[in-house]
Amino acid sequence: MKRKDTAKCRNVWCEIDSVFCKGDVNVSKVVACYKWVADEADLRIDADLSVDFSRVKGKISDYDKNAIAEAVNIATAWGEKAVGLTFGTAKAKQSVKDALSRGLEEGYWINADEAADADGAAVAKALAAVIQRIDDVGLVVCAEGASDTFARQVPSRIGAVLDWPVVTSVMKIEIAGNGLMTVRRLDDCMQTVKVQLPAVIAVLPEINTPPIPGLKAVMAAAKKPVHEFKGGDLGINFTPKTKAVEFKGYVMARKNVIFKEGEAADKVRELAAALRKEGVL
Amino acid sequence: MAGIYIYSDNNEIAAEIIGFAKRVGKEAVLLAFDEKTAEVMGNSGADKIYLLNGESELVESYAKAVAELLQKEEAELFAVGSTARGRELAARAAGYLDCALVSDVSALSYADGWFLAERMMYGGLVQQRESLDGLGVVTVPGGKFDPVTGNAEVISMAVQADRRVSLVETAPIVRQGADLSQADKVVCVGMGLDKEEDLETARALAEAIGAEIACTRGIAEERHWLPAELYIGISGAVIKPKLYVSLGVSGQIQHIFGIRDSQLIVGIDTNERAPIFKAADYGIVGDLYEIVPLLTDALKKQTIDRPE
Numbered sequence: 001m002k003r004k005d006t007a008k009c010r011n012v013w014c015e016i017d018s019v020f021c022k023g024d025v026n027v028s029k030v031v032a033c034y035k036w037v038a039d040e041a042d043l044r045i046d047a048d049l050s051v052d053f054s055r056v057k058g059k060i061s062d063y064d065k066n067a068i069a070e071a072v073n074i075a076t077a078w079g080e081k082a083v084g085l086t087f088g089t090a091k092a093k094q095s096v097k098d099a100l101s102r103g104l105e106e107g108y109w110i111n112a113d114e115a116a117d118a119d120g121a122a123v124a125k126a127l128a129a130v131i132q133r134i135d136d137v138g139l140v141v142c143a144e145g146a147s148d149t150f151a152r153q154v155p156s157r158i159g160a161v162l163d164w165p166v167v168t169s170v171m172k173i174e175i176a177g178n179g180l181m182t183v184r185r186l187d188d189c190m191q192t193v194k195v196q197l198p199a200v201i202a203v204l205p206e207i208n209t210p211p212i213p214g215l216k217a218v219m220a221a222a223k224k225p226v227h228e229f230k231g232g233d234l235g236i237n238f239t240p241k242t243k244a245v246e247f248k249g250y251v252m253a254r255k256n257v258i259f260k261e262g263e264a265a266d267k268v269r270e271l272a273a274a275l276r277k278e279g280v281l
Numbered sequence: 282m283a284g285i286y287i288y289s290d291n292n293e294i295a296a297e298i299i300g301f302a303k304r305v306g307k308e309a310v311l312l313a314f315d316e317k318t319a320e321v322m323g324n325s326g327a328d329k330i331y332l333l334n335g336e337s338e339l340v341e342s343y344a345k346a347v348a349e350l351l352q353k354e355e356a357e358l359f360a361v362g363s364t365a366r367g368r369e370l371a372a373r374a375a376g377y378l379d380c381a382l383v384s385d386v387s388a389l390s391y392a393d394g395w396f397l398a399e400r401m402m403y404g405g406l407v408q409q410r411e412s413l414d415g416l417g418v419v420t421v422p423g424g425k426f427d428p429v430t431g432n433a434e435v436i437s438m439a440v441q442a443d444r445r446v447s448l449v450e451t452a453p454i455v456r457q458g459a460d461l462s463q464a465d466k467v468v469c470v471g472m473g474l475d476k477e478e479d480l481e482t483a484r485a486l487a488e489a490i491g492a493e494i495a496c497t498r499g500i501a502e503e504r505h506w507l508p509a510e511l512y513i514g515i516s517g518a519v520i521k522p523k524l525y526v527s528l529g530v531s532g533q534i535q536h537i538f539g540i541r542d543s544q545l546i547v548g549i550d551t552n553e554r555a556p557i558f559k560a561a562d563y564g565i566v567g568d569l570y571e572i573v574p575l576l577t578d579a580l581k582k583q584t585i586d587r588p589e
Contacts, residue, residue, distance in 0.1 A: 040403040040534050051407055063516060120382055121375070147535065149402050150515055151384040153372035160344065160376025165445035168341075169365040181449070186365040187291070192450040193339070199445070205516050206502060206509040241381035242398075242411035250401065250408040252541055258558050260566035265575055267565045271547070272579040274563050280466070280524040280545045281490060281580065 028138035028198075030082040032071035032104060033127055033158070034064035036095035037148040045249030060095055062205075063143035065102065069210040070173065070203050071141040072103035077175055081105045083134065087126045087231075088115045100221035101213035107224065108134065112231020114238035122238045124157030129234040131162065139180070140200045144168065155202035167195050168202040282329070283355050284308025288347075288370060289362025290340065292318065296325045296428035298360045298421055303429050305391040307357065311433065312347065314340050319435050326429035329436060337442030340366050344373030346440040352378065356416055358396055360389075363420040371420050381417035389419060404515050404534035405541055457508040459493035461518040466492035466525075469513060469540075472499045473529020473550055473569060477506050482573050483528055489581040492526070497536050513539035528569050532557025549573065 039059045044052040060068075068084065075082035084099040086092050087110040096107040110126050112118075118126070131137055145152035152168075159166030172183035176194060184191040185204060195201070213221075231238065257274065259267040275281055285302035287309060289295035295311060302309035303326050311327040313319040319332045331350070335343060347370065351359055361371040363385050375382035387408070388399040396413040413419075461467065468487040470480060480494075487494050494511065501512035513520055515535045521542035528549050530536065537560050540546060548557035548564040549572055558564045565572055 038403075040406060043403055043406055045406060051403075120372070121379060124376060125379075144516070147404070147515075150404070151382070151400075152368050153375065153382050153384055156344075156369050156372030157376035157382075160348075160373045163345075165443055166341070166344075166369065166373055167446060168369040184365070185454070188364075188454070190452045190454055191448060192452075194447050194449050196445040205498070209502065241417065242383060242413050244409055244411050245397070246408070246410035248408055249406060252537075252560055254546060254560060255562040256559065256564075257562065258553075258564040258566060260553055260564075264567055264571045267567060268572060268575040268579050271563055271565055271576065275524070275545075275547070275580070278545055278562075 028136040029080055029134065030071045030075040030078070030139045030141060031085050031108075031131055031134065031137050032064075032068040032082060032099075033085050033140060033142045033154070034068060034095070034099060035061045035146040035148070036086060036088045036092040037061045037146055040147065045251060049249040049251070051247065051249050058091055058094065060098055061143065061146040061148070063145065063147060065210040066205050066207055067141045067143040067203055068099060068102045068104060069208045071139075073208065074139060074141070074173060074175070074180075078138075080138075083108060085127060085130055085134075086110070087112065087118070087123055089113055096226050097218075097221050100224045100226075101218045102210065103217070105224060107226040108229065109226070110229045110231055110234070112238065114231055117240060118238055119240040119242065120151055120153040120157055121241050122236065124154050124161055125236045126231060126234055126238075127154070128158050128161035129236060130229055131158070133229075138197045140164075140198075142200065142202050144202045144204060152202075155200050159200040162198075162200070165195050165199045166202070167193055167199065169204060170201050171204045171207050173201065173203075173207070282308055282310060283357055284310055284328070285358045285360055286310045286312060286351055286354070286356045287327070287360050288312040288340075288367065289364065290366045291362050291364055291423065292321060292325075293428075294362035294364070294421065294423045295322060297423065297426040298362065299326045300428045301360070301389065301421075301426040303431075304426070307391070310354075310356075314343070323433055323435070324430055325433070326431040327433040330433045332435055332437045333440045334437060335440045335442040337444065337446075338448045339442070339446060341369045341373065342442040342444070342446055343440050344370055345377050345443060348374040348377035350440070351416065358413070358416070359418045361418065361420050363422040368420055371418050375418040378416065378418075380415065381411075381413050383411055383413070383417070383419045386419050386421055386425070389421060389425065401538070405538040406534055454510075456510065458495075458511040461493060461495055461511065461513065461520050464493040464495075464520060464522050466490055467495050467513075467520055467522045467543075468492045469495040469497065469525065469527045469530055470500055470507075471497040471527060471530030471536075471550075473531070474500070477504070479570075480506060482570070486526070486528075486573055486577040486580070489577045490524070490526075492524070495520070497530055497533075515539065527557055528573060530557050531555045532560055549576075
């Protein structure tokens, strides 16, 4: 869609807060990708190092809440729609309402049994397949990684599958003419990078503080449109590219000497003595 | 040429991966995007250095060209240093190749024609081992392998960049705190602290033992008491000090991920059941407002008394 607007700040850093400056610019939908993950706080490692998922509840991956909030911010500035997209087993259905309560207008979810064992390659292909089926997408916003695997590969892979430009490690986004101006935090420097749309952007958690949805937003979420796709209809081979040969709990070997009884002064004396003996002071 | 193809914007990690390649008997081909790197890495034991010349200053913009190169050369593995640039280049190349990528490996080995990679999941609670068949990509953090020496042949070639992303400006990171990855001792504050002024109590302890101040994600991103670069955890700093002391840190798994390589972990918290005590070598269950000043005093004396 082509729009004309009053703000004339094409090709320059847009200084005007929350005014969208799209001189003569194509803007379109923003897709926030997120993952419904097992809450790691509920995982139990058994004595034989097997991993017990039986008491695990699901949640939207923590970092994805930042991605959703940023997608909503950009769409609002553009005067466009932000929509949510996830790929998961049937359990992921419950995520859609939560996602929609965070300001997204529509929910898209891919229902696939294969999601349980899918690797980054399969996830990215599934998400990209649906992004191609949504009309008029200008931007995909992801978190760097999900809180379960934290492999930090899906956003870049989505970009490759779509052959769109990618910017990762982004801590700030501004609208700039035909594209976006982003600030990246790298290991050795900060970069300001301009990217043309459509593009895929992976944001760092520090980019925003996601608001907690209020009651009104939660109620409104129930009325928003939800689109379901079946994994089998996307024409993707979900077979993982690697063979998992072992999956086991990891327990750190630590001394676990905890001073809990007695006077504060005694506990401190014991700890100080221990630290001196360890030679770490 | 078959073999292990290597890239890192961190020369130390690149040298370590070359060391791995040579030790498992593979050809090591280093990808460099500027002449200076090709020169500096000339004696790092790589068989060849491919000096890739293109129009972009952003290494990540060559992902598609690198993928095509790897395919043409019949590379066996693309091993990339786990930095922000490296991770993006690796994942985009893997996407174009539609091949495996194992990120941030905690171990990597080669036997009987297979690469075997190990990585942590669920914030370090779970360890997974995966085998790679055919061309795959791995990202490798620093410190995993020993470097080797030996002269490399430098071969220049032109590559196409994705020009849809362009670099506008580079700025140094203005550190508001210490570089935690290099810290010898760290005092870390968590949500158990009642108010911002209480940071002074923690700073006094840090000063007494010569430690840097750090915090949990909540302190940096919810309360904004300390800058984001000072929070420890899976999405923040990953540290390996001699001594880590936490004050009012419950020890959520994402935080523990960032401190697991500490030599000695000490936790101080009121809640006896806080997970930090399971991850700690030593701990005190108690009111940190009572404990910390006493500890500061005790350790200050020890540090002064210590014969140099």
